[in-house]
Amino acid sequence: MRIFAMLTITIFLFAADFDWLDSLQKAKELAKKENKTIMVMIDQNGCEACEYMDEVAFEDQKLSEFVENFFIPVKIDMDKAKILGLKAFGTPTFYFLDKNGKKIGRQLVGAATAKVFLEKLKEYKKMSEVSSR
Amino acid sequence: MKKFLTIFTIFFYSYLFAFTPAGLDREIIEPEVAFKPSIVRDKNAFLVQIKLAKDIYLYQDKVKVELLEPKKKNLLLKLPPAEDFHDDKVYFNELKFKIPFSELPEGKIKLKLSYQGCSKAGLCYAPMEKDYVFEIKKSQKSEIFEDKKQESMASEEEKIASTLKNESLWVVLITFFGFGLLLALTPCVFPMIPILSSIIVGAKDITVKKAFVYSLVYVLAMALTYTIAGVLAGLFGSNIQAAFQNPWIISIFALIFVALAFSMFGFYEIGLPASLQTKLAKKSDEAGSKGGVIGVAIMGFLSALIVGPCVAPPLAGALIYIGQTGDALLGGLALFSLSMGMGAPLLLIGTGAGKFMPKPGPWMTGVSRVFGVVMLGVAIWMVERILPSSITLLLWAALFIGSAIYLRVFENIEKGSHWFEYLKKSVGMLMFLYGLFLFFGAFTGANNLFDPLKVLKQKVSIVTKTTKKESNFKKIYSIKELQEILKNSEKPVLLDFYADWCVSCKELEHITFADERVKKEFEDFTLVKADVTANSEENRELLKKFSLFGPPAILFFKDGKELKKYRVIGYKEPELFLKILKDVKKSLAK
Numbered sequence: 103m104r105i106f107a108m109l110t111i112t113i114f115l116f117a118a119d120f121d122w123l124d125s126l127q128k129a130k131e132l133a134k135k136e137n138k139t140i141m142v143m144i145d146q147n148g149c150e151a152c153e154y155m156d157e158v159a160f161e162d163q164k165l166s167e168f169v170e171n172f173f174i175p176v177k178i179d180m181d182k183a184k185i186l187g188l189k190a191f192g193t194p195t196f197y198f199l200d201k202n203g204k205k206i207g208r209q210l211v212g213a214a215t216a217k218v219f220l221e222k223l224k225e226y227k228k229m230s231e232v233s234s235r
Numbered sequence: 236m237k238k239f240l241t242i243f244t245i246f247f248y249s250y251l252f253a254f255t256p257a258g259l260d261r262e263i264i265e266p267e268v269a270f271k272p273s274i275v276r277d278k279n280a281f282l283v284q285i286k287l288a289k290d291i292y293l294y295q296d297k298v299k300v301e302l303l304e305p306k307k308k309n310l311l312l313k314l315p316p317a318e319d320f321h322d323d324k325v326y327f328n329e330l331k332f333k334i335p336f337s338e339l340p341e342g343k344i345k346l347k348l349s350y351q352g353c354s355k356a357g358l359c360y361a362p363m364e365k366d367y368v369f370e371i372k373k374s375q376k377s378e379i380f381e382d383k384k385q386e387s388m389a390s391e392e393e394k395i396a397s398t399l400k401n402e403s404l405w406v407v408l409i410t411f412f413g414f415g416l417l418l419a420l421t422p423c424v425f426p427m428i429p430i431l432s433s434i435i436v437g438a439k440d441i442t443v444k445k446a447f448v449y450s451l452v453y454v455l456a457m458a459l460t461y462t463i464a465g466v467l468a469g470l471f472g473s474n475i476q477a478a479f480q481n482p483w484i485i486s487i488f489a490l491i492f493v494a495l496a497f498s499m500f501g502f503y504e505i506g507l508p509a510s511l512q513t514k515l516a517k518k519s520d521e522a523g524s525k526g527g528v529i530g531v532a533i534m535g536f537l538s539a540l541i542v543g544p545c546v547a548p549p550l551a552g553a554l555i556y557i558g559q560t561g562d563a564l565l566g567g568l569a570l571f572s573l574s575m576g577m578g579a580p581l582l583l584i585g586t587g588a589g590k591f592m593p594k595p596g597p598w599m600t601g602v603s604r605v606f607g608v609v610m611l612g613v614a615i616w617m618v619e620r621i622l623p624s625s626i627t628l629l630l631w632a633a634l635f636i637g638s639a640i641y642l643r644v645f646e647n648i649e650k651g652s653h654w655f656e657y658l659k660k661s662v663g664m665l666m667f668l669y670g671l672f673l674f675f676g677a678f679t680g681a682n683n684l685f686d687p688l689k690v691l692k693q694k695v696s697i698v699t700k701t702t703k704k705e706s707n708f709k710k711i712y713s714i715k716e717l718q719e720i721l722k723n724s725e726k727p728v729l730l731d732f733y734a735d736w737c738v739s740c741k742e743l744e745h746i747t748f749a750d751e752r753v754k755k756e757f758e759d760f761t762l763v764k765a766d767v768t769a770n771s772e773e774n775r776e777l778l779k780k781f782s783l784f785g786p787p788a789i790l791f792f793k794d795g796k797e798l799k800k801y802r803v804i805g806y807k808e809p810e811l812f813l814k815i816l817k818d819v820k821k822s823l824a825k
Contacts, residue, residue, distance in 0.1 A: 146359065146361065146362075148294070148297075148351075148359075149353070149359035150321060150323070150353055150359060151353055151354075151357045151358050151359045152359065154357065180361055190361065191265065191266050191360060191361055192263075192266065192353075192354075192358040192359055192360040192361055193358065193359045193360075193361070194358070194359075195358075211263045211358060212263045212354070212356055212357040212358035213357030213358065214357060
């Protein structure tokens with residue numbers, strides 16, 4: 103019993119700490135408040151690569167911590183994203199926006215392992231710092 | 236967990252390409268490159284092909300082809316087996332499948348191919364779709380039609396209904412014309428020949444042209460009747476012809492035929508009142524044929540309703556089609572061309588009757604009398620549906636013996652008479668003898684005009700027969716009773732739709748069901764007879780439940796479900812019926 107409790111706690115600790123927002127508007131408000139960069143993940147139903155990101159990559163502790171500390175994560179369905187001007191020919195596609203909704207760099211297309219994705223996020227963080235200066 | 240591990244390894248591999256410094260999505264290829272769809276015309280199908288780039292895969296359940304024009308419809312696809320990939324059914328490299336023309340309407344069509352897939356590199360593409368426009372021509376369709384013919388054993392009626400659904404207008408019309416021609420060879424149309432011939436022979440100053448016009452009017456009226464009756468029946472789902480099988484109506488018509496026969500014998504002359512005749516004659520001076528045209532049309536109309544109540548497969552098929560789709564126009568056209576096919580031989584005979592009997596003379600009275608006798612025969616044939624067979628046989632006997640006497644069978648022929656007198660006497664003698672046999676048959680329980688001496692023949696096998704039950708059909712009248720039987724029967728159920736007024740039903744009963752081999756096969760079935768003679772509300776419901784338009788029809792059931800493939804509509808000879816029974820058993824044994 104104790105072991106079981108320990109396990110659940112550990113899992114809890116290591117689980118992804120960030121929550122996805124579902125509206126770009128909310129994300130912008132939060133980004134202004136916390137002075138963070140918006141990370142838009144465009145997904146669609148039945149997308150295996152997106153599932154991989156959610157269930158494997160973002161479960162990585164380092165990656166999820168990094169996202170939580172420096173980004174405001176938003177998940178938008180492909181059709182809605184299109185209306186917002188965020189085009190994607192496939193999913194997942196990641197857009198990075200500043201607090202005003204301006205695009206930072208190019209969009210990331212496709213899933214990646216936690217390690218690779220983390221490296222990319224670091225690049226975007228740098229870019230956003232440059233642009234906000 | 237295993238799933239993620241496998242994906243994980245894949246992504247390690249994709250890591251090499253996915254985010255290379257030179258560009259983010261260099262190895263993530265554009266959808267246009269990843270998927271290359273095409274639809275091309277093959278021999279009698281469309282070949283759909285989606286070529287996939289390396290590491291691109293396609294979800295099986297996302298592949299769809301929709302018909303956009305002329306009617307929106309999702310097509311059922313026969314897709315090849317797919318690979319299992321992370322619990323999904325997918326295709327790699329390429330997907331190829333065919334859509335046969337037979338599943339598509341004719342003319343201009345628009346297809347929408349939609350599909351969705353992913354790349355192993357970690358990207359799922361958006362759903363994609365592409366429209367294609369094609370034209371399917373008649374000739375290509377008819378090729379398939381041939382193919383389909385070889386495909387066996389959809390029930391005849393279903394086949395016809397599907398012919399209507401799938402084929403082009405012309406193919407449908409020609410097919411139905413053909414069915415009509417075949418129908419003309421059945422007893423259904425037979426009684427119409429003397430009616431038409433007598434009209435033509437009875438007409439004054441008959442010319443070939445006039446004979447043709449009369450025949451045409453007659454056939455057109457008949458065709459029109461079938462068409463209208465058919466369309467109405469289809470739209471309202473009721474059996475209009477059954478309504479005309481009412482004993483009163485049949486009696487009235489039998490009387491009309493008797494009256495016509497007597498007029499043929501010269502007792503009196505039936506015609507429009509003189510005043511009306513002259514009026515009409517005045518109106519149609521140059522086209523002298525018009526006088527009787529209306530009468531002929533009425534005769535055609537009535538003959539169709541009364542004389543031809545055969546529920547033959549083509550008719551039923553067309554009606555089912557109309558009933559199901561409500562496409563009364565196509566159904567009506569098909570019925571019209573069916574009846575025209577049925578009438579085509581009549582047209583020839585009618586015209587011939589005018590052509591080969593050009594000169595009026597004393598011989599014409601003789602011919603008229605022959606037709607008079609035939610018309611009496613028609614009258615008896617009609618009352619057969621409402622009178623017990625012993626009485627009708629007696630009537631037949633009277634007709635034959637009477638005709639024989641009329642031919643002066645028992646008077647001496649003067650020496651040196653024309654050879655025709657001898658011929659007449661011989662024919663008369665034969666008729667007399669046949670009449671005697673019928674007379675005998677009427678009192679010994681024969682029920683078939685062509686087998687009056689049945690009793691004598693049966694003496695031999697009578698011992699074995701009495702041990703077997705003669706009629707082991709259970710009679711039912713409503714859906715409820717049927718369901719009861721279906722529920723409780725372990726054997727497959729054979730349901731025979733029957734009515735006293737249905738001639739083909741009687742043929743089935745006396746010829747097909749009476750066949751010893753058929754009887755033997757029957758032992759493996761629970762036999763049920765749905766008696767719809769009364770044409771009551773319950774009867775009609777029963778017919779409607781199975782989309783039938785009237786008897787005879789034989790349906791097979793197993794475990795409460797109908798085996799639609801083996802449905803039998805109309806009369807079937809013992810051999811054919813035997814084959815169907817065996818096929819049913821075979822299919823159940825599997």
